[in-house]
Amino acid sequence: MKNLTVTYKISVVMALIFVIWGALFPEQLGEMMGIAQAFFLSAFGWFYNLAATFFLIFSLILIFSKYGKIRLGKDTDKPDFNRATWFAMLFSAGMGIGLLFYGVSEPVSHYAAPPTGEGSTEASALLALRYTYLHWGFHAWAIYAVVALALAYFKFRKGAPGLMSATLHPIFGDRVNGPLGYTVDIIAVFATIFGVCASLGLGAQQINAGLGYLIGVPVNFTVQLIIISIITVLFILSASTGIKRGIKYLSNTNMILATLLLIAMVILGPTLFLLNLFTHTLGEYIQNLPQMGLRIFPFDEQRAAWTQGWTIFYWAWWISWSPFVGMFIARVSRGRTIREFTIAVLVVPTLVCAFWFCVFGGTGINLDLLHGIDVAGQSLETGLFFVYEHLPLGGFLSVVTVLLITTFFITSADSATFVLGMQTTEGDMDPSNFIKISWGLILSASAIVLMASGGLQALQTAIIVSAFPLTIVLLIMSIGILKVFKTEVKGFKRTRKEG
Template sequence: MRNLTITFKISVIIALIFVLWGAFFPEYLGNIMSIAQAFFLNTFGWFYNLAASFFLLFSLFLIFSKFGKIKLGKDTDKPEFSRATWFAMLFSAGMGIGLLFYGVSEPVSHYAAPPVGEGGSRESALLALRYTYLHWGFHAWAIYAVVALALAYFKFRKGAPGLISSTLSPILGDRVNGPIGYTIDIVAVFATVFGVCASLGLGSQQINAGLSYLVGLPVNFTVQVTIILIITVLFILSASTGIQRGIKYLSNTNMILATILLIAMLILGPTLFLLNLFTHTLGEYVQNLPQMGLRIFPFDEKRAEWTQGWTIFYWAWWISWSPFVGMFIARVSKGRTVREFTIAVLVVPTLVCAFWFCVFGGTGIHLDLLQGVDVAGQSLETGLFFVYEHLPLGGLLSIVTVLLITTFFITSADSATFVLGMQTTEGSMNPSNFIKITWGLILSASAIVLMASGGLQALQTAIIVSAFPLTIVLLIMSIAIVKVFKSEVKVAKTKRNR
């Protein structure tokens, strides 16, 4: 224990207290979390909206600013991974399970119950995809880009530890090495834990739903816990192999399977309809982006609840994921320039996510709206498999999907143990297996107690609450980025003038 950091010790103690609280008093924990969720959504929804929009504007500013040529590393550093492998890692660690869980269910849900207008109509179908693109598009990846950019710059160019606190040194100075720095890193740790827990919970639910369709396995909490325990063993084994083997190979496997699944859905579904739908809704999304990103409905309580339950929850989820995804993206982005990095992280994943949701969600909407199949009546976790039943080769697609969810599950948890290890070992790029295994067990235990305390709602609450202090940290981080970039440009200009 003498070699363990203060951040690790304090984080593990707090995490164990939380797990024990949930294990022995699940109903009490569930009640507390319900109260907390209502408070943060009602009181700070505007704050999450403004913060998410700010990060998008800030990312655009970085792309077009004079800072674009600054390299995330030394001037002679070259990228460690090819672009194809780099993109595969972005998706696998970023949004893998969510793309499958929400691929059909979110667009269909918005189509049936849109934020404005009547559900079940052609207008609500277009609106559904616009809002799905909003939730998984530019705002989300801008949050990731800002955090990853700061971490990569300070780690690879300045030689600072790979910690969230280190990125605030231009503002806080040496105080990042004391209690203030420890507090910032612990906030990032718990935002990461709860953000990843949500994905683990969603993944176990959808694997359970897929196995139910394939082999008749019952859908219940016990089965989902069993799934989490089995995959915990698998991702701990993967984590022990290190990033070059475990995560890299799984990420490439995920990308291949996801591409096959996407192409199959496009071909087996209403292909021409989907291509036309994507072109139309992508234009509407870009055209209406500012309005949708800031919409909060102050005079309409019902519509405000919709925004809180979907849009604001997503902003909090991406913010809580940002230390995890940001550190992982930073780890694999050494040698990129600020402009190349920001454009790639912001634009490419957004377009791919939008096309994914159009193909999967558009197929579900087409079945419901134009063929009379009740896709909207299915639960979130079963919607995708219900759509498969009405397509050729549906059984094969279900098998591939369960395999893909499983590999995404393993990769996300594998990546999370690596990042949590970095966060709690003063930024070590190679945390010990003991550290990674400890965090792997804590992640699984936390996901289980949250599911026992209130299912998806408890997971959402943990995200919304943990993201609040982290949002403040990220806003300060943005100021720090500008301050240090200005200093670097000034130094470079002075050298040229000598």
């Protein structure tokens, strides 16, 4: 206990205060969350839109710049993991539970209630997939790429601690080793907690919905509390085995199950329709990317509310997840060049996510629009299982899905405990089991009190609020990255001339 860092002590005390507040006064917490959400969405939606677009442009510049040959590590370092395992880890930590929770429900929701035009039409079906690709595509992975790149560069090439504050050294110098640095790291800790809590809440809700579909388990908060409690024990056990055992094996298992589920959906669903739909909507997404990424509807309150509830919420979610996912991606990306790393993190997951949403969401839209089956009338957590009811082997697909959500749940929480451990132990790449277990318990407790105080809306609010100061940190980080890259390239040129 004597070796606990300042960041750990302050973060744990603040987190416990939040958990106790939520446990004792859930209604009060819910009201406060509602007020905060309305304020940040209306006052700073433009800020989140511009920031997300900036990170995408910044990533593209890095790919085509002279900095692309710089290695994330020493010049002789080789990658720790092969590409297949690396990709599996990216997906498992990055968006696992969300792909299943929103796979059917988000495209179908946009199809029924699009940001523009009339709902439940062919035009709204195409628009629905374009916006789903927007929310889970290049912008999201660009945010992850920038943060992971900075962390990996400073950790493996410069020997700095694996902390968010360390990436600001080019701007603030040694001041990051004092109160300024502690503040930045604590902001990252709470953004991580709330970002991961959202996924844990979604996972518990959908596991509950799946069990309700399969064996008639009631869908309510009590059951979800039991689910979170059981899985907390499982992911803490996984976390105690270390990154090269628990997370690695679970990530590979997730990738296999997710791939099999995707293939099954392509075969059992309207295959030709889905392939044509993906080709068409992918082109429209790329063509309309700048406009969709910046659209905010200043003259239309109803459409502005849609953008705030979906697009801006997603930008805040990905930003809040970025310390968690960024640190994890950085940890498994030693030895990659900046160009290889950025292309892989930006392009490959975007294409796979787009195809995933087209297959699952497109199947739901096909059933609703062309066959008159009311998929759009289902809740977010039950939409996927409702679609399964109308496909061959629906019961088997439901069992696989519940299993996959569970393993994604464990992997995300397992990865989060590792990252929170790093953040609060001055960048220790192997935090103690005590640190990881304490953060695992705090994560679960935070998810429970947020769900009790307002469900999904409370989870969303925590994300939006915590992401605001972190966005400012990430923008400063980007400036620092460019500054240090310029210095390094000048060093290369000077060395060549002297040689």
